[in-house]
Amino acid sequence: MKQSLRRIGLVARREFMAAVMNKGFVIGLLLMPAIIGLLIAVFPLVSSRNVPAVRGEVAVVDPTGQVAGALRTALTAEAITARRRDSAMRALQNTPAVVRDAATSPTAIARTVGAAPALTILERTASADLQREKQWLTERVAAGGLRHLALIVVQPNAVIASAPAEYGSYELFIPENIDDRLETELYDAIRESLVAARIRAHNLNRNEVEAVMSVRRAASVTVAAGAERQTNVAFNRMLPFVFAGLLVFGVTIGGQTLLTQTVEEKSNRVIEVLLSAVSPIELMAGKILGQMAVSMLVLAIYIGLGLVTLMSFAMLGLLDPLLIVYLIVFFLISYLLFAAVFSAVGAAVNEMREAQSLMTPVMLLLMAPWMFATVIGREPNSAFSVALSFIPPVNTFAMMIRLGSATPPPIWQVLVTMVVGLAAACAVTWFAAKVFKVGLLMHGKAPDMATLMRWAREA
């Protein structure tokens, strides 16, 4: 027994090393997180609404005489920073406390707000020549000089309505190649200045007006029997799919390698050399364990990256750590089931081409959860979803989607899924081991399903 375990360990170690010490594996492993990481890192930068720290001059023509001064104040670096902070806080209003706390930490705020632009306001007279001012925008600036960024022309009726409730606005002229985010920044400042001027003109109390206008949007609270918690819509929607995806991915990566390695060993004729040292069952067990370690490594890396990402967005608290435990348990169950099938198919055929026809149904089973994923995700507790979570081999995937959803299933259902899954995995492994044993030394015609059944009976 001890010797047997030792041999299984040796086979597993070789399988693991052969898979991991392979350039293709390393590239494949790193490529996906690299692409995702790149997207995570680059996308916010690209899509950030913060204007990069630009320096330059903004000319203002203000016939009302009440806006330019306020605008000068509104476009100071401090004012811009304050506005950005407010808008960031508004965006976070409906997020859970953990996220809000993390996102409003001084460093997080500093990162969100970014460096404010340094804008110099040049006030022009009300009678300034518009054509000449426009030309000013196109003038070339000497190296090191301040760029001419914009010309703001406040309309005469912008503060005092020309007719009841008929307020003017402003015109904005910019040169070519100006970041459109600067426009938003300018709009925010002009809006601020105009509103302030209008309120002053009407002798209103600004705080009162704002209080009257403001209605906070409520964050929904999910009510479950005996528990209430904040809803996080986007996160909740994605989580089950991420977990089901990891599950399918883990099983596929291990199973596929298992299949190709077994076929290779067989076509290389290395199998009989091995069989003089290990029994077929030891060989199969070792191979399955070795590839399981490979899959676990891949999953660990991906889960780790996911956690780091969540942490960097301060959303770690949203994830129930128990989900990761469930993921691992369900991975082990579904991996065992599929790995046994993959290795049996690998042993039964002579080359990869022949494996295709036998693999099609297996791949369909592996893909089946995706077909039902949306349905299960939308109604995790419907009769259909509950039924699916008890039918192997899709049960583990279905249960994973349900566990990740906003309304997780009762624990007894989770246990039933585990027991059913494990029983199915054992039954399939038993069958696969027989096929594996017979198939290893069979060369020649590719077997069909009936032949495999006969082997299992004979073995």
Place this chain on the structure above:
Amino acid sequence: MQPALELRNLRKTFGATVAVEGMDLVVPRGALYGVIGPNGAGKTTCIRMIMSILFPDSGELSVLGRRSALEAKDRIGYLPEERGVYRKMKVGAFLIYMAELKGLAAEDAAARVPRLLQEIGLPGIEGKRCEDLSKGMLQRVQFLAAVIHQPDLLILDEPFSGQDPVSVRVLREHILGEHRRGATVLLSTHVMAHAEEMCQHVVMIHQGRKVLDEAMAGLRRQFDPRIIYFEPLDENATASSLDETATASSLDAHATASGLAANATASSLSAVIGVERVESLDGSYRITLIPGTDPAGMMPRLAAAVAPARIELARLRLEDVFVRIVTEGSRSQAASEALRASVTAGAEGVLA
């Protein structure tokens, strides 16, 4: 002491095909046994059953005193007929892996690898990938994988198949080395000459049944030959082969002359009392004696008739024995020739 190997009435079928039937065999410890027979005779099936890779339908076997090779795997070295390596694996790593599977500690295996590679004529290739080796080199590496753990029983299925003459010689030396070390060796081959050269004992299998189980020494006595090979000293007498090849007119006279000389030699030899038949071979003669004639007494008489360059008693070859056994009863010339061809193919290697 229990024999290294004992097979009792083994039977194995594949569907309707009977691969092995009524197989009995006892291989004592320390022996060097050859299992011979043409391709498809059932040698590999027998060996696979001994190795517990296949299981017999009926019958019993014991390997190194155990009921199955599975219980003695670590003490058996096996070189299967269908042998391969992990192509991407390095030679050293492959050998260490195989040794570890056979129960050797990794350090011990690592220590043995360079020495073994040196001994088998492949020094310093530990770091090479298996896919970078030539076929001959790979075969030697595979042999090392079978013996690295110094097995008590070494089973080699067609160890020389597909080998060049140099590799055959190296391998033969190492197999004999393992035998000298004390290992019981059982090797199968369809090339009788290999078994004849190396083995102390041969077992013949034909159509799944054992047809011969004899010590080599006894074999030679049991089938006492009546054949003498004779090569005359006179060059002209040996030119009989020109009879067929010389057609140009300028050669006619010479050809006729040498043809006559050859005929003269043949008739001189035929005239010696005790000779039943003389056949002209390429450059020599094969003389069959009348049954009961003493070959020792015949030799001086033949030498007196025609001056010899070489005169020797024909050693009976295993293939002759084999052909005689399996064609007993059915006297089909074509069948026995086909059989002879199947067991001599590849023998060049051994003569090198």
